Amino acid sequence: MxxxxxxxxxxxxxxxxxxxxxxxxxxxxxxxxxxxxxxxxxxxxxxxxxxxxxxxxxxxxxxxxxxxxxxxxxxxxxxxxxxxxxxxxxxxxxxxxxxxxxxxxxxxxxxxxxxxxxxxxxxxxxxxxxxxxxxxxxxxxxxxxxxxxxxxxxxxxxxxxxxxxxxxxxxxxxxxxxTHQQDLAGKKILVSAGPTVEAIDPVRFLSNRSSGKMGYAVAQAAADRGAEVTLISGPTALAQPTNLKMIPIRSARELQEQLEENFDANDFVIMAAAVADYHVKEVADQKIKKHGRDVVELELVANPDILAALGQKKTHQRLVGFAAETQNLLANGAKKLAEKNLDMLVLNDVSRSDIGFNAADNEVRLLRPQEEPKLIEKTSKAQIAQEILDELLKLA
Incomplete structure (x- = not known):
C-alpha cells in the first residue's frame, strides 16, 4: 500500500x-x-x-x-x-x-x-x-x-x-x-441534499432556505467510511464532496425520478433534501411583467410525497428521513416517522437561529420506532453526520 x-x-x-x-x-x-x-x-x-x-x-x-x-x-x-x-x-x-x-x-x-x-x-x-x-x-x-x-x-x-x-x-x-474505520465498506448509500427549485417563469422560482450542508456532511462521512455513495443534490453553493457519485437536480420531480432510478440498488437511503411541497401549475414561458399589477396570483399544486412513497416501496433498504419543525417537535416527528414508514427520522428545530438552515452547527433528535429519542446536542454537522451513520449501522 x-x-x-x-x-x-x-x-x-x-x-x-x-x-x-x-x-x-x-x-x-x-x-x-x-x-x-x-x-x-x-x-x-x-x-x-x-x-x-x-x-x-x-x-x-x-x-x-x-x-x-x-x-x-x-x-x-x-x-x-x-x-x-x-x-x-x-x-x-x-x-x-x-x-x-x-x-x-x-x-x-x-x-x-x-x-x-x-x-x-x-x-x-x-x-x-x-x-x-x-x-x-x-x-x-x-x-x-x-x-x-x-x-x-x-x-x-x-x-x-x-x-x-x-x-x-x-x-x-x-x-x-x-484513518476512518471502514465500517461501511461494501454498503451502497443514496443521499439526497439541498433544496429543490420550482420554476415560476424563466426568471423566478419557489425554493427554501436549505444550504445542503447536512446532507453533504452525511455523504462525505459515508464515503470516508468506505461506502459507495450516490449524492443527489439540489442547487447549493457547496464544494462537491469527494469519492462519490454526484447527480445534480433542480425540481422535486427531477429528485423523484433520480430516487426511483437509484433506489433499488442501495442498502441505505438518507433523505436530507428539503423538498418543495408545491409547484406552480402553469409555468410561464416568458417573464411575468408587473405592468402596474399589485397582485399576481399563482396556482400551486402539491408535489408528490417522495419520502412516503419510498417508505411504501422499500424492501431491503433502510430509510432515513429528515424533518424540519418549528413547534411540537417530538409529536410531529413521531407522526412523520410512523406515517412515512421510516427506519429513522432526524428531527431538526429550525426555529433556532444558531442551528439548522445555513448554520455550521446543528442539534438533532434521532427517532426510531419503539425506541426513546436520542438527543445529539449542538455540535458540528460533520460530527452529527458521523453519529447518524453510527446509528445507521445498528439498523443493518
Missing part, C-alpha cells in the same frame, strides 16, 4: 518551531510529507530545516519550476491526500475563508480538493475577534477541520487561549481523522 501524502503548510507565527517536530512525527508514522512555507514563516525557521526533515524540496514563493512540477502549486495540490495548515495565522485563516490566493501557500490551498486540517495559533485577542470567529466558522462550513488553540503561556508573556497544541496532539488528531 502506498504512503498517504501529507502537504504541510507553514505560516508565520512563533509556533513554527513546533511544526518541525510534527513533520518528523508524520514521517515516523509512515506518511510522505511535503512542506510549503510563507515568506513570514521563513523568518522564524529556514526552509532547509523542513527540507532535511521531509527529504523534499520546500515550496516557497521563490521556487524555480522543475519538469516534475510544471505548475508547482497545482502539482502539490494534486499530490495531496491531506493538507495540514500549522500554525495557521489569523491572516491565512482569513485568506482561506475568503478564497484569497496571493502567495504560494494560499494559492495551493485554494487549488486543493483534499481534506484540510487547520491548526490556528495566535494571540488570544486575535482569536477572540469577531472577524476571526466568522472566518473559522466559514472554514468549518466549507468542510475544513479545525483544532482550536489551547490556553497556555503565549509569546507575549502572559497566559491566554491562542497557544498551538503540542505536536503529539496535532499528530493524533490528524491521523485519527485520516
Amino acid at each position: 502506498s504512503k498517504k501524502h501529507i502537504a504541510m503548510y507553514i505560516t508565520g507565527g512563533i509556533a513554527v518551531y513546533k511544526a518541525a517536530q510534527l513533520v518528523r512525527s508524520f514521517i515516523k508514522g509512515g506518511y510522505e510529507v511535503k512542506v510549503a512555507m510563507t515568506a513570514s514563516a521563513q523568518e522564524f525557521v529556514t526552509p532547509q530545516t523542513f527540507a532535511v526533515l521531509s527529504q523534499h524540496e520546500v515550496y516557497t514563493d521563490f521556487n524555480s519550476k522543475t519538469p516534475a512540477d510544471f505548475v508547482p502549486h497545482i502539482a502539490l495540490a494534486d499530490w495531496t491526500d491531506a493538507a495540514v495548515v500549522v500554525p495557521a495565522t489569523a491572516n491565512m485563516i482569513g485568506k482561506m475563508a475568503n478564497g484569497i490566493a496571493d502567495d504560494f501557500v494560499s494559492t495551493a490551498l485554494l487549488a486543493t480538493a483534499a481534506p484540510k486540517y487547520v491548526v490556528p495559533a495566535m494571540n488570544e485577542k486575535m482569536w477572540q475577534q469577531a472577524a476571526t470567529k466568522r472566518n473559522v466558522a466559514c472554514l468549518r462550513a466549507d468542510g475544513s477541520e479545525i483544532l482550536p488553540p489551547v490556553t497556555g503561556f503565549l509569546a507575549e508573556g502572559y497566559s491566554g487561549q491562542g497557544r498551538m497544541p503540542e505536536p503529539a496532539e496535532i499528530y493524533a488528531w490528524v491521523t485519527a481523522k485520516l
